[in-house]
Amino acid sequence: xxxxxxxxxxxxxxxxxxxxxxxxxxxxxxxxxxxxxxxxxxxxxxxxxxxxxxxxxxxxxxxxxxxxxxxxxxxxxxxxxxxxxxxxxxxxxxxxxxxxxxxxxxxxxxxxxxxxxxxxxxxxxxxxxxxxxxxxxxxxxxxxxxxxxxxxxxxxxxxxxxxxxxxxxxxxxxxxxxxxxxxxxxxxxxxxxxxxxxxxxxxxxxxxxxxxxxxxxxxxxxxxxxxxxxxxxxxxxxxxxxxxxxxxxxxxxxxxxxxxxxxxxxxxxxxxxxxxxxxxxxxxxxxxxxxxxxxxxxxxxxxxxxxxxxxxxxxxxxxxxxxxxxxxxxxxxxxxxxxxxxxxxxxxxxxxxxxxxxxxxxxxxxxxxxxxxxxxxxxxxxxxxxxxxxxxxxxxxxxxxxxxxxxxxxxxxxxxxxxxxxxxxxxxxxxxxxxxxxxxxxxxxxxxxxxxxxxxxxxxxx
Amino acid sequence: xxxxxxxxxxxxxxxxxxxxxxxxxxxxxxxxxxxxxxxxxxxxxxxxxxxxxxxxxxxxxxxxxxxxxxxxxxxxxxxxxxxxxxxxxxxxxxxxxxxxxxxxxxxxxxxxxxxxxxxxxxxxxxxxxxxxxxxxxxxxxxxxxxxxxxxxxxxxxxxxxxxxxxxxxxxxxxxxxxxxxxxxxxxxxxxxxxxxxxxxxxxxxxxxxxxxxxxxxxxxxxxxxxxxxxxxxxxxxxxxxxxxxxxxxxxxxxxxxxxxxxxxxxxxxxxxxxxxxxxxxxxxxxxxxxxxxxxxxxxxxxxxxxxxxxxxxxxxxxxxxxxxxxxxxxxxxxxxxxxxxxxxxxxxxxxxxxxxxxxxxxxxxxxxxxxxx
Numbered sequence: 001x002x003x004x005x006x007x008x009x010x011x012x013x014x015x016x017x018x019x020x021x022x023x024x025x026x027x028x029x030x031x032x033x034x035x036x037x038x039x040x041x042x043x044x045x046x047x048x049x050x051x052x053x054x055x056x057x058x059x060x061x062x063x064x065x066x067x068x069x070x071x072x073x074x075x076x077x078x079x080x081x082x083x084x085x086x087x088x089x090x091x092x093x094x095x096x097x098x099x100x101x102x103x104x105x106x107x108x109x110x111x112x113x114x115x116x117x118x119x120x121x122x123x124x125x126x127x128x129x130x131x132x133x134x135x136x137x138x139x140x141x142x143x144x145x146x147x148x149x150x151x152x153x154x155x156x157x158x159x160x161x162x163x164x165x166x167x168x169x170x171x172x173x174x175x176x177x178x179x180x181x182x183x184x185x186x187x188x189x190x191x192x193x194x195x196x197x198x199x200x201x202x203x204x205x206x207x208x209x210x211x212x213x214x215x216x217x218x219x220x221x222x223x224x225x226x227x228x229x230x231x232x233x234x235x236x237x238x239x240x241x242x243x244x245x246x247x248x249x250x251x252x253x254x255x256x257x258x259x260x261x262x263x264x265x266x267x268x269x270x271x272x273x274x275x276x277x278x279x280x281x282x283x284x285x286x287x288x289x290x291x292x293x294x295x296x297x298x299x300x301x302x303x304x305x306x307x308x309x310x311x312x313x314x315x316x317x318x319x320x321x322x323x324x325x326x327x328x329x330x331x332x333x334x335x336x337x338x339x340x341x342x343x344x345x346x347x348x349x350x351x352x353x354x355x356x357x358x359x360x361x362x363x364x365x366x367x368x369x370x371x372x373x374x375x376x377x378x379x380x381x382x383x384x385x386x387x388x389x390x391x392x393x394x395x396x397x398x399x400x401x402x403x404x405x406x407x408x409x410x411x412x413x414x415x416x417x418x419x420x421x422x423x424x425x426x427x428x429x430x431x432x433x434x435x436x437x438x439x440x441x442x443x444x445x446x447x448x449x450x451x452x453x454x455x456x457x458x459x460x461x462x
Numbered sequence: 463x464x465x466x467x468x469x470x471x472x473x474x475x476x477x478x479x480x481x482x483x484x485x486x487x488x489x490x491x492x493x494x495x496x497x498x499x500x501x502x503x504x505x506x507x508x509x510x511x512x513x514x515x516x517x518x519x520x521x522x523x524x525x526x527x528x529x530x531x532x533x534x535x536x537x538x539x540x541x542x543x544x545x546x547x548x549x550x551x552x553x554x555x556x557x558x559x560x561x562x563x564x565x566x567x568x569x570x571x572x573x574x575x576x577x578x579x580x581x582x583x584x585x586x587x588x589x590x591x592x593x594x595x596x597x598x599x600x601x602x603x604x605x606x607x608x609x610x611x612x613x614x615x616x617x618x619x620x621x622x623x624x625x626x627x628x629x630x631x632x633x634x635x636x637x638x639x640x641x642x643x644x645x646x647x648x649x650x651x652x653x654x655x656x657x658x659x660x661x662x663x664x665x666x667x668x669x670x671x672x673x674x675x676x677x678x679x680x681x682x683x684x685x686x687x688x689x690x691x692x693x694x695x696x697x698x699x700x701x702x703x704x705x706x707x708x709x710x711x712x713x714x715x716x717x718x719x720x721x722x723x724x725x726x727x728x729x730x731x732x733x734x735x736x737x738x739x740x741x742x743x744x745x746x747x748x749x750x751x752x753x754x755x756x757x758x759x760x761x762x763x764x765x766x767x768x769x770x771x772x773x774x775x776x777x778x779x780x781x782x783x784x785x786x787x788x789x790x791x792x793x794x795x796x797x798x799x800x801x802x803x804x805x806x807x808x809x810x811x812x813x814x815x816x817x818x819x820x821x822x823x824x825x826x827x828x829x830x831x832x833x834x835x
Contacts, residue, residue, distance in 0.1 A: 066704045069704065070523070135742075138739070139732050139739070139740075139742055142732075142734070143710065143712060144706060144710070146710055151711045155711060155734075155736060158711075158734065162740070165740075
């Protein structure tokens with residue numbers, strides 16, 4: 001323990017010594033300046049996204065097929081090659097250097113989802129379950145691992161999961177811990193060599209992740225910064241490779257993935273929002289368009305206004321402050337410094353602002369629940385702040401609500417603390433939990449019911 | 463059902479059905495090379511693994527409901543299956559004696575040309591039996607392995623599974639187990655006293671099986687011209703399908719306890735062989751009325767006492783949670799490192815409380831690959 005503490009102190013001192021002069025890793029609220037992105041081939045990008053081993057560790061295939069022997073045809077994607085053509089969309093297979101076929105989670109674990117019977121690549125997965133300890137799944141898969149080469153491959157993956165598991169368990173099914181996961185991986189890697197360390201090289205993040213809703217990929221076409229607090233400025237192609245950091249153990253491996261990252265980014269930027277699949281009342285939507293132009297377009301763009309990439313200060317937007325505060329109160333600076341020293345970015349890549357960026361609203365009909373933490377289940381409740389449920393849960397099996405525009409939900413009388421059954425408790429979205437608040441963004445509160453309905457009808461058209 | 467949920471269900475079924483069936487089957491090979499263990503043992507392991515290479519079609523699918531006595535018998539369509547009996551007995555003087563048997567079939571009986579010769583590829587049968595008792599003269603353990611056609615198998619008409627002269631006969635009302643270990647002949651009749659625990663009606667490709675947590679046992683142990691009458695309780699596990707394979711990166715400790723108030727407890731602690739990562743403890747608690755409570759990881763705390771040098775396993779365990787506060791003490795152990803699939807079996811006594819009421823009991827611990835600490 002003493003040696004570990006000493007290592008942590010040494011690592012912190014080293015990080016401080018390497019901190020660039022005058023760098024504060026912060027940005028102002030307001031407009032995010034434009035950055036030119038590396039050009040790429042969208043078609044090649046899709047092929048790489050669904051076939052390439054950018055996450056290079058996982059479950060040996062023989063064990064995977066015994067844990068998950070069947071693939072639902074609805075989970076198959078076109079354009080997948082070889083063994084990938086038989087796997088669910090969220091998994092990619094490749095052969096490692098020892099000849100072991102590995103099955104790994106890919107980007108689509110979080111960035112693809114089904115809505116109204118269609119699997120949409122780029123739609124955030126708002127039903128993923130990060131409430132369980134993933135090390136349990138690791139052990140389950142270990143039951144079927146055989147032989148020395150498979151065991152080495154499995155252990156490599158298991159070690160990484162062991163490293164991040166304490167930091168990625170959310171309180172509620174559906175919200176995503178990706179930010180904390182990334183910080184946890186950084187804590188275990190040398191920023192310059194990317195070598196993995198079983199012991200953290202710097203202080204890991206707090207154990208309980210702050211929840212986020214996965215933003216839709218098609219917004220990347222217009223966004224100058226990738227994430228809610230505008231972390232992810234500059235070269236998006238390289239920065240998004242943080243998603244493959246679970247298993248990239250050297251700069252050479254990083255460069256191999258970076259070689260096609262511009263194509264993947266080009267594919268993501270080429271995505272169009274899905275079209276609302278049900279009839280729209282055009283007259284009502286026209287009324288809503290006027291309301292949108294008057295009250296929404298300034299921040300969200302549209303209606304003749306370019307998307308402004310506008311970061312709204314916390315005291316103005318009023319939504320749950322925990323995420324933006326944690327990003328800007330200094331408690332994450334060691335991770336921003338890690339990025340600056342790594343091949344994933346520079347001193348400008350992770351420079352958050354004390355607010356939240358107003359996202360483009362293309363395809364907003366499909367992206368419930370709303371706000372950065374997914375705390376508001378529908379557009380109807382988003383635009384009626386007084387009606388937002390304090391405690392709620394999705395109705396299962398999931399069902400889309402055309403009227404409210406979002407997933408059907410059930411309002412509960414009590415929160416997680418009052419529910420003794422852990423299975424039921426983790427299904428409850430409890431807005432009284434830290435970081436899970438549903439306040440703020442009160443735009444819409446002063447609309448009449450008819451105006452609100454008109455605005456919602458218009459939002460379906462985006 | 464989503465792929466993630468199915469992953470969980472598949473894993474849970476494997477744990478829940480039997481909460482740790484066939485620890486022998488699960489035993490890792492350890493760090494030794496086949497040459498170090500002896501060529502025969504290494505070849506057996508390799509044969510086992512090769513037999514299981516049935517590819518993606520190894521799983522059995524479709525709806526299934528438990529039917530007895532049919533499902534006591536073999537399921538030759540499954541890539542592997544196992545029968546496991548843990549019996550906690552006493553002699554007329556009240557001295558405890560425990561019996562453990564695991565019989566495993568690995569690999570299918572392939573049809574076609576393979577049937578033309580007795581030396582063609584066929585399933586491997588492995589059986590391991592252990593008797594633990596305070597009297598050293600009664601202790602015995604033996605492993606038998608058969609790949610020769612006719613030396614082991616299943617006779618549907620007779621309702622019998624056998625390996626050499628070890629037999630498990632089954633019928634509507636009871637099972638009869640006969641084992642000959644060195645100069646001892648053990649005969650036990652097992653009569654179910656509780657409803658089997660089994661998932662029903664699920665169209666799943668996961669492993670299938672059931673457990674009977676309490677069977678009344680009567681029988682005898684004949685040795686050196688004397689006959690020792692025995693009586694007690696037993697736990698029976700049956701599992702078939704894509705079950706965990708020999709070898710691999712995990713070690714497991716399984717405890718099976720019969721309590722004096724009519725309850726039973728089966729716990730399985732799983733962890734990485736390299737010592738890294740976490741340990742999980744899953745299991746099932748069965749009440750006197752037969753109602754079963756699934757114990758997911760975290761439901762109970764299982765802590766081990768210090769390692770005993772002579773037995774190479776902990777001398778005690780403590781179980782707390784779900785209304786249990788149990789102190790488990792090791793009475794004796796049998797080491798089976800010489801077996802192709804090494805496992806250590808310990809005889810246990812139990813005292814403590816369940817739902818606040820005093821209980822005692824008997825138990826067995828099976829350590830597959832680790833030292834149980």
